[in-house]
Structures are given as C-alpha cells and as structure tokens.
Amino acid sequence: MEIEFRNINKTFGTVRANIGIHFSIPAGTIQGILGENGAGKSTLMKILSGYILPDSGEIYLDGELAKIENPADAIRYGIGMLHQDPLDFPPMKALDNFMIGKPGSLFPARREAERAFLELRDQFGFTVDPNSYVDSMTVGERQQLEILRLLWLGVRVFILDEPTTGISAQQKEKLFLTLRRLADNGNTVVFVSHKLEDVEALCDRVVVLRRGELAGQMTPPYDTDRLIEMMFGKVIKLDERLPCSATDQxxxxxxxxxxxxxxxxxxxxxxxxxxxxxxxxxxxxxxxxxxxxxxxxxxxxxxxxxxxxxxxxxxxxxxxxxxxxxVTFMPASRLEEGLIPGLSINEHFILTGEQKGVFIKRDKAKSYSQNKISEYSIRGFPESRVEALSGGNQQRTLLALLxxxxxxxxxxxxxxxxxxxxxxxxxxxxxxxxxxxxxxxxxxxxxxxxxxxxxxxxxxxxxxxxxxxxxxxxxxxxxxxxxxxxxxxxxxxxxxxxxxxxxx
Amino acid sequence: MQHNEKRWQNLGFQLGAVVLALLLTSLVILAAGAPPLDAYKQLLKGAFGTKMNVADTVVAWVPLLLATSGLLVTFAAGLWNIGVEGQIILGSIFTTGVLKLLQDSPLPPAFIIVLAVLGGMLGGGLWAVLAGVLKTFGGVNEIFGGLGLNFIATSMTIWLIFGPWKRPGVGSMSGTEPFPESLWLPTLPGLRLSIWAVMLGIIALVVIYFLLQGTYFGLKLKAVGNNPRAAFLLGIPTWQYMLLSFFLCGLFAGLAGSLQVVAVYHRLIPSISSGYGYLGLMVAMLINYQAFWVAPVAFFFVALNIGSIQLPIALKLDSSLSGVIQGSLVLAVLVVEGIRHRLLRK
The missing domain is CATH 3.40.50.300 (P-loop containing nucleotide triphosphate hydrolases)
Structure with missing residues (x-):
C-alpha cells in the first residue's frame, strides 16, 4: 500500500511536534524514519496508526483520502503498529494475546486461531509457543507475537517504533530478515529509529525528521555524515574519553x-x-x-x-x-518517579530550589527557570508541563533539577x-x-x-x-x-x- | 486569536451542561406532575423572596463554603476526603461538649464561645487525621476509611443525644437542651444570620486561595497529589504532607460544624451536618477544584436548598428536588467535560 502524508501538523501545548510533514512511501518498501529524540517521529507514527489525531493535514492511502480516527480505523485500513514497549497483556497466554483485537463472535474460535497462529509462525520461522505466558517471553519474542497478531488481522503496513531497543544482536538479525520478507511479500514497513546503523542496514529509503520538520530524504548508498547532519543540523563525533577527576577523599x-x-x-x-x-x-x-x-x-x-x-x-x-x-538518586522512569506530571518546569524548579518564607516569589523563580532552561538547552518554556516535553528534554530537566x-x-x-x-x-x-x-x-x-x-x-x-x-x-x-x-x-x-x- | 476561540468553545460547552441539567430536572418535575417553570419560579422565590429567605440562604452558605474550602486542600493532595461529613459532625460534638462543660463557669460568654469554636475545629481536625492515619499507616483507602468514620460520627451524635447528653427527663430527636442565649453567636436583629459566621467563612476561603496559589506549602501539596512517588524522591516528606492536608481540611470542616451549633441550632441535633460535607464534595468536583469559583457555586447550591423548602407548600413537590438539580448539574458538567475531551482529543 502506498502511503502519502500531506502537510501534517501537530502541537502539544507549546511544543510543535510535527510541522507540515509531507512525503510518500511507495508500496513494498522498508521506509526508515530517522531522527533524534523529540524530533516528532513517534508523533507522526501515532497519527498514522490512529492513536492521536493531527491538528491539520491528511493521509492518503493508495491515492485515496483515509479517515483514521482511532487504532481500530487504522487496522481496518490495514495499518498496524508495534510499539516501543509492546502493548500486550503480560499475565495472559500468547494465544490469548494473539486473539485479542480480532473482531468476531462473542465466543472466539480458539482452535481456528491456534491453527492460524501455528501456520503463520512456521511460515516466518518464529519460535513463539502459543501456550507460553507473555511475561516469561523476551522482548524479541513479544515482537514476533505482535507481528503474527497484526498479520492475522490483515495488516499490510507495519509500523515499528524503535524495535531494536532491548533485543539481542541475534534477535535483531532475525527481526530484520522478517521485515525484509514482509516487504518482499508486498507489505510496507515503516521503521522508526534513532540508530543510524540499523536504518542503513535495513531500509530501502530514509526520511529524516528534525525538530518536527522534514529535514531530508535519502536512498542508498547512504552518506552517513550527511544523515547525521540532517538529524542534528551539524556533524557530531563521539568525544574523547574524559579524564578521571578522582581524588583520595x-x-x-x-x-x-x-x-x-x-x-x-x-x-x-x-x-x-x-x-x-x-x-x-x-x-x-x-x-x-x-x-x-x-x-x-x-x-x-x-x-x-x-x-x-x-x-x-x-x-x-x-x-x-x-x-x-x-546523595541524590535519578530514577529511570522519568514520568513515574522523577518528575511530576501536571506541574510546569518552573514549578519543579521552585520545589527543588531554595525556599525562603511562606510565599513563592514567582518572578524570581521564573527568571531562574529561564536561565536553567537555556543552560541545559531544554526545548520548552517555564510554563510547559513536564509531560508535554520529549523524553530527552525530560531527562535534561531532571538533570537541571540536581x-x-x-x-x-x-x-x-x-x-x-x-x-x-x-x-x-x-x-x-x-x-x-x-x-x-x-x-x-x-x-x-x-x-x-x-x-x-x-x-x-x-x-x-x-x-x-x-x-x-x-x-x-x-x-x-x-x-x-x-x-x-x-x-x-x-x-x-x-x-x-x-x-x-x-x-x- | 486561537486562545479566544478556545475560551468561547469552553463557555459553549459549559452552557450546554447547564441546559442539559435543566432538561433532566424538568423531566423529573414533569414526571412528578408539576409544571417545571412554576417549580423554578418557586425555587427562586424560596431562596430570595423575602429578606428572611436571603438571610437563610446566607446562613446555609457559610458551612458549605467552609467544607468546600477544606476539601480543596485534600483534593490538592490527591485525596478523596469523603470523611468530611463526619469531620463536620465531630466539630459540632466537640463544640457542644465545650459549651456544656463551661456554660456554668464564671468565664465571660465570649471567651467560652471562642474556646468552643476552637474545640470544634480541633475535633474536626483530629477526626480527619484519623482517616489520614488509617490511610498512611493502615493501608485503608481514605474513601472507605472516611465512609466508615462518617457512620461512627452519626451514631455518636444519636448516642449522645439519647444517652449522656439527653434532655432532662427523656431524650428526643429534637436534640440536646438548647444553650442559654448568652452563648449564641450574635445575629443581625430579627434574622438568624450571624455576621461573624459569614466573616469566618469568607476569611477561610481567602486563606485557602492564597495557601494553594501562592505558597510553597500549596505547591508541595500539589506535587504530592500529582505524583507522590516523585515528590518523595524530590525530598518532600509525603505522608506528613498528606496527614497535614487531612488535618487542615478537618479544621475547616470542624469550624463548619461548630458554627452550626453556636450560630444556627444552639444545640446538638441528629442531622447537625445537614449533608454539607457531601454537598461540598459535589461543589469541588463541579468547579474542578478551582478556589476562585467556590463562593458563587456554593451560593447557588444553597440557594437551591433553601428555595426548595417552598416547594411542598406551593406545589406539593418534595423538597428533595434541589438534590435532583444539584446531582444532575454535577453529572451533566462531568459528562459534558468528558465529551469535550473526546471531541477535542489531543
């Protein structure tokens, strides 16, 4: 299926996540979507798969305007998404997960589902056991399960959001083989990543997003330096090892x-x-x-x-x-343990900063926050709520709060x-x-x-x-x-x- | 420009909610066999028809103002203090207790009243802390704990009225023996309205507004309410703040109960809290926990309550109609809010 994005715009609070995104993906290809964190990749994919609605813009499928208002619509159009964290139901069996989301009768046909499961599984050479519980499976196996489920639902466009995070090199190789096969069978694969080597190894074509905008497109042979430049606006090399500053104390x-x-x-x-x-x-x-x-x-x-x-x-x-x-501790789960959703960046600085008297001095606090925001190059404003920031900017905020x-x-x-x-x-x-x-x-x-x-x-x-x-x-x-x-x-x-x- | 458009949109939705609530209520009135327009007219007349009516509405406004103000504190900390009803009752009980203890003492009456009011606040505060302790140390959700404590508080009133504090001779549902007039909070001539009570109610609201908007304490409460885990890691002593917010809410609820004794009933009666706690929860939900809106919305709610007293006399309708209007209004607003979110899904 050919997918065409026409002028997609999306704003979260004060953050512009997608700005006039306009490009198309031909059928039967593996399309890479490259960009740093907060570049707007996930947002664009969530729009395509119906999890969020764009502020403006349209999506055309095979040349026809598609009205995708929720994930069920997207599935009906044949678009399915594998999320960064697989959205499955851990305490249930693989087969139950497989059957969930399949429209049909009140009493699901288990045997038929199992037959379909095994058939698809063998076709792709996967190893998932339909009767194993999901919480005992690796991330790689969960991905396999998701792919099988989407195939069974009749999906022809597979969106994968950072699928190589948390899987082993072997599993990655296998995943790439699978994706290649999906594409060869005429499906469209959209591969979202910030990992250059994965995109270069797998994709037939690449678009790069930067700060919500389309920064460029490329087809093989890939010019890595050029891709990095598109991603960051400048060329970056990994630093030298920084010297150890340990003392005896x-x-x-x-x-x-x-x-x-x-x-x-x-x-x-x-x-x-x-x-x-x-x-x-x-x-x-x-x-x-x-x-x-x-x-x-x-x-x-x-x-x-x-x-x-x-x-x-x-x-x-x-x-x-x-x-x-x-002593200070910075947790991995930024929005669960680190920051307080519903509060602004400014309010976080007030909470962790010096507190004199009873009443908050808002003006002083705001200029302090403004300084910290520019010192740590956080993309946001003092009034931005932390949940509206991208992951990278949330991390910078946490760091600035130390x-x-x-x-x-x-x-x-x-x-x-x-x-x-x-x-x-x-x-x-x-x-x-x-x-x-x-x-x-x-x-x-x-x-x-x-x-x-x-x-x-x-x-x-x-x-x-x-x-x-x-x-x-x-x-x-x-x-x-x-x-x-x-x-x-x-x-x-x-x-x-x-x-x-x-x-x- | 876009901002303006959004504001109009919001206003439109809110108007829609009011219309929906009126529609629902009108259906109920029609089903009861009365003309809706007449019923609304009687409601207005009952609340504002005479000087006396207006005074009664203001009298009822005070406890609702206090209960809602207190609830804003617990809501800020993310707590559902259903126990506010019992906290009002304990305020009344403690005040009655102090008055009974000191009414024959040589202390000046004004001083006794002040002590009684402080006692009532303390009573409400302690009852609230009990719900808080049950939550933080006993693992009892504050909704269930509060509900249980409400039942205990109600039973305690009945037991006191028919037991230790019964009127000379035989206990009666009309309450304990009324206190001498010297222990009443002074009222405006010819009315039941005490200017002192009204002032306390307004001061309470102003205090809460500034506490929540402008102080470090308020911001920390908000942090605890939104994400206790992160608040703890950012250095805020979480459970202490939760207990403190319970205590503060209890103080205000206790003050409401106390004023019901010293300014309105001058004795302990079985239904001393008059449901102002539950009504306060509804007001808080309706105004989306914004202190700015407490005064007008609370006033509107008690006007409905007072106005509905007129209904049985004029239209042979039950006075519980005010409850129907309040309930449908809250539900309508919440539903419309939900629909708005769905339509403008971000």
Missing amino acids: LVLRLQNVAIDDYRLQIRNVNLEVRCGEVIGLAGMEGSGQELLLRACAGLVRTVGGRVIVNGKDLTGKDTHSFMRHG KEELSLILLEHPTRGLDIESTIYIWSKLKERCAKGAAILFISPDLEEILQYSDRVIVFFSGRVSPPLDATLTNVDQLGQLIGGKGWEEIFEKEQVGVSNAAQ
Whole structure:
C-alpha cells in the first residue's frame, strides 16, 4: 500500500511536534524514519496508526483520502503498529494475546486461531509457543507475537517504533530478515529509529525528521555524515574519553553490605568510592545492580553491613537523610518517579530550589527557570508541563533539577532512549559535577556507554557482585561475557568477592 | 486569536451542561406532575423572596463554603476526603461538649464561645487525621476509611443525644437542651444570620486561595497529589504532607460544624451536618477544584436548598428536588467535560 502524508501538523501545548510533514512511501518498501529524540517521529507514527489525531493535514492511502480516527480505523485500513514497549497483556497466554483485537463472535474460535497462529509462525520461522505466558517471553519474542497478531488481522503496513531497543544482536538479525520478507511479500514497513546503523542496514529509503520538520530524504548508498547532519543540523563525533577527576577523599563506603529481594540475594559487598569518580554498574536487567544502587540512596533496606556516606554511618536511614548528606538518586522512569506530571518546569524548579518564607516569589523563580532552561538547552518554556516535553528534554530537566552541592549522584539509565547528541551533552554536564567533587554511580544496559564514561566498572550477575574493574583495562567482549555469567573464576580468582560469596 | 476561540468553545460547552441539567430536572418535575417553570419560579422565590429567605440562604452558605474550602486542600493532595461529613459532625460534638462543660463557669460568654469554636475545629481536625492515619499507616483507602468514620460520627451524635447528653427527663430527636442565649453567636436583629459566621467563612476561603496559589506549602501539596512517588524522591516528606492536608481540611470542616451549633441550632441535633460535607464534595468536583469559583457555586447550591423548602407548600413537590438539580448539574458538567475531551482529543 502506498502511503502519502500531506502537510501534517501537530502541537502539544507549546511544543510543535510535527510541522507540515509531507512525503510518500511507495508500496513494498522498508521506509526508515530517522531522527533524534523529540524530533516528532513517534508523533507522526501515532497519527498514522490512529492513536492521536493531527491538528491539520491528511493521509492518503493508495491515492485515496483515509479517515483514521482511532487504532481500530487504522487496522481496518490495514495499518498496524508495534510499539516501543509492546502493548500486550503480560499475565495472559500468547494465544490469548494473539486473539485479542480480532473482531468476531462473542465466543472466539480458539482452535481456528491456534491453527492460524501455528501456520503463520512456521511460515516466518518464529519460535513463539502459543501456550507460553507473555511475561516469561523476551522482548524479541513479544515482537514476533505482535507481528503474527497484526498479520492475522490483515495488516499490510507495519509500523515499528524503535524495535531494536532491548533485543539481542541475534534477535535483531532475525527481526530484520522478517521485515525484509514482509516487504518482499508486498507489505510496507515503516521503521522508526534513532540508530543510524540499523536504518542503513535495513531500509530501502530514509526520511529524516528534525525538530518536527522534514529535514531530508535519502536512498542508498547512504552518506552517513550527511544523515547525521540532517538529524542534528551539524556533524557530531563521539568525544574523547574524559579524564578521571578522582581524588583520595572517600564519598561512599560499603562494608559487607547484604540485600535481600524476593528474587535474589546480595551478600558481602565492599566498595570505596572516591570524590570525582564515575563507577558504572553493568549487568543484565534484574541482576542486582538496581538494588545496590537504590540501597546507596536509602531506598532499599540493607539486611546486613554498613553504608557510610562522607564518613557518616547512614545504615537503615531513610532516603531523605541520605539526601541531606548530599546523595541524590535519578530514577529511570522519568514520568513515574522523577518528575511530576501536571506541574510546569518552573514549578519543579521552585520545589527543588531554595525556599525562603511562606510565599513563592514567582518572578524570581521564573527568571531562574529561564536561565536553567537555556543552560541545559531544554526545548520548552517555564510554563510547559513536564509531560508535554520529549523524553530527552525530560531527562535534561531532571538533570537541571540536581542541587548544586552534591557528593554522590546515583543514576539509573541516565541516557535511556536519548540520541547521541543528548547523551554526549548529559555526560559533559555530569563530568562537570565530578570535577566539582561529586562521585557518580550509574546503571546502563549499554556496555559502550559504561566503558566510555566510567573510571571503574562493577559487574553483576544474578546477585553476584564483582570487584571493581579498571575501565581502561577491560573491553566490551569481556564485560559481555561477565554479565552473561561466564569467566568469573578466571578474572576474579584471587579476589575476595567471588563465587564463594555468591548467593543461592 | 486561537486562545479566544478556545475560551468561547469552553463557555459553549459549559452552557450546554447547564441546559442539559435543566432538561433532566424538568423531566423529573414533569414526571412528578408539576409544571417545571412554576417549580423554578418557586425555587427562586424560596431562596430570595423575602429578606428572611436571603438571610437563610446566607446562613446555609457559610458551612458549605467552609467544607468546600477544606476539601480543596485534600483534593490538592490527591485525596478523596469523603470523611468530611463526619469531620463536620465531630466539630459540632466537640463544640457542644465545650459549651456544656463551661456554660456554668464564671468565664465571660465570649471567651467560652471562642474556646468552643476552637474545640470544634480541633475535633474536626483530629477526626480527619484519623482517616489520614488509617490511610498512611493502615493501608485503608481514605474513601472507605472516611465512609466508615462518617457512620461512627452519626451514631455518636444519636448516642449522645439519647444517652449522656439527653434532655432532662427523656431524650428526643429534637436534640440536646438548647444553650442559654448568652452563648449564641450574635445575629443581625430579627434574622438568624450571624455576621461573624459569614466573616469566618469568607476569611477561610481567602486563606485557602492564597495557601494553594501562592505558597510553597500549596505547591508541595500539589506535587504530592500529582505524583507522590516523585515528590518523595524530590525530598518532600509525603505522608506528613498528606496527614497535614487531612488535618487542615478537618479544621475547616470542624469550624463548619461548630458554627452550626453556636450560630444556627444552639444545640446538638441528629442531622447537625445537614449533608454539607457531601454537598461540598459535589461543589469541588463541579468547579474542578478551582478556589476562585467556590463562593458563587456554593451560593447557588444553597440557594437551591433553601428555595426548595417552598416547594411542598406551593406545589406539593418534595423538597428533595434541589438534590435532583444539584446531582444532575454535577453529572451533566462531568459528562459534558468528558465529551469535550473526546471531541477535542489531543
């Protein structure tokens, strides 16, 4: 099916997400939509798939005006979307998920559905078991399930929003093969990403969005520098490793710390963190790094050992006591734990800033916010509500909210979902903090990021905590093996925290 | 330009809601076999027909003003303080208790009244904190906790009236023994209206308006209400703020109950709260928790209440018609708001 966007406009509050978007996608191709965070990619795709309505503009399908007012309309036109976070029903079986959304009788024909499921699955060489529960499936398998479901619904246009986030290299390869096959069968695939290498490897053609506008189009052979220029308006290269600014002064000391969780136990963690140091915590999600990080903020109770901040024993104290001693924690879920939807950027600064007297001095607060907004290049206004900002700008806001005098900054996924430019920017700001004496502990699923920005690395594997490794002496391959649980004995043979201390 | 257009659009929707509510009510009146226009005329007459009517409307305005103002605080903190009704009742009980205790003492009457009013506020505040403690430490949702506490408060009134505080001889539904006139809040000559009560009501509203609009405290409450988890991580002591907002709302509700005793009934009666707590919840919902609109909308609601007293006499309609109008108005506004969101989906 050929898709044509004609002059699409969409505004959220004060943010213009799509400005006069105008281009078309021929049938049977894989169309890449490239752009940094907040460029308007997701918005455009949500308009195409009926989740939101544009302020103005039309969509033509095979030359005819389409009225897409909700996702059901979109499905009827044959347009289906795989979301960044698969929208499925975790406690249900794969087959039940498969059947949901299929219009039909009150009593669904299970057997027929199962037959269709297996047939489609084998056709594409997928491995999903119709009777497995969704919460036990990997992100890759969930994607397969979604693709099968959409195929069964008769979808001919597949929209994938950042589908390569959170899946392994193998799964990615498989996904690309599948998408290629879908396109060869005459379907249209729209592939939304901010990852250049994925787009270049897969797509037949690319459009680039920048700040809500169409910045350009390209067909192979791709000129990477040119694409980057279209995305950012300038050429960007990854920075040199920033120097370590560690001093000898201790910020944090963990002594024989033990943490219990219903899934895993962590025992005997000993760690000394110095001023100005950056320590990366590597591991598969749920290996214990989240627990340890939160324990350093007083958000998770330790069951043994001591947590000492700036020479003060804070074991068992609540998170506000940790905050008073210069510890801050930045959660991964920005709108759930970090920011307060319904409040403006300005109000966030008032809440975290200095508070003198009873009444708020709005004028002073506003000029302060204005300064912070330009200092951290947040795309928004003091009056903008935080939920109207893009993910990257929410992250910048969180960062701007950090107090001046901090000794320990704990970060969960500080650059999750951010593009290169934002990532570099955010780390340059964080390193400034280190230069002023703050220490940083951070979690990231991205090993490159950990190697790039940490001075030392700690590896987690199902509750086992490695001694710190010097980041300059290790590499992605080694870390990759360790987070998969391989090679611990060889590398940490003589260390005190090894297999003997591991839980279970 | 676009802004202006939006404002007109909003106004249009709100007018639509009022028309819808009137339509619904007219249907009910027709079903009861009375001419709607006549009924509305009687309502107006009942509320504003004579000087006495107007005074009665203002008398009823005060407790609703106080209850709604208090509720804005708990709503700001994201709490559904259904228990406001019981908090009004406890205000009345505490005030009655203080008056009974001190009425024979040599203290000057004005001083006794002040003590009684403060006692009533404290009573309401403590009853509210109880609902808050149940929520923060007992894990009881404040809606259920409040509902339970309301039942207890009502039963407590009945028990006091027929038990420890019964009139000499035999207890009666007409309440406890009235207090001597020296312990009444002074009223305007010939009317039941106390200028003191009205002033307290207006001061309360102004205080709440500035508290919520202009203070750090108000902003923090709003933060807790919108996202307690993030507010906590930003350093706001969440449960303390929740308890405090309950206490503040209880103070205002308690003041409402207290004034019902010292300014209106001069004794404890079984239905002392007159449902102003629930009515306050409706007003707060109707005005979308904007302090600016409390005074006019609360006034409109009590005018309906007072006006409807006229209905049984003039048209043989039950006075509960005012409740029908209020209920349909709130529902109509909420429905129209929902429709507006659907139509202008962003």
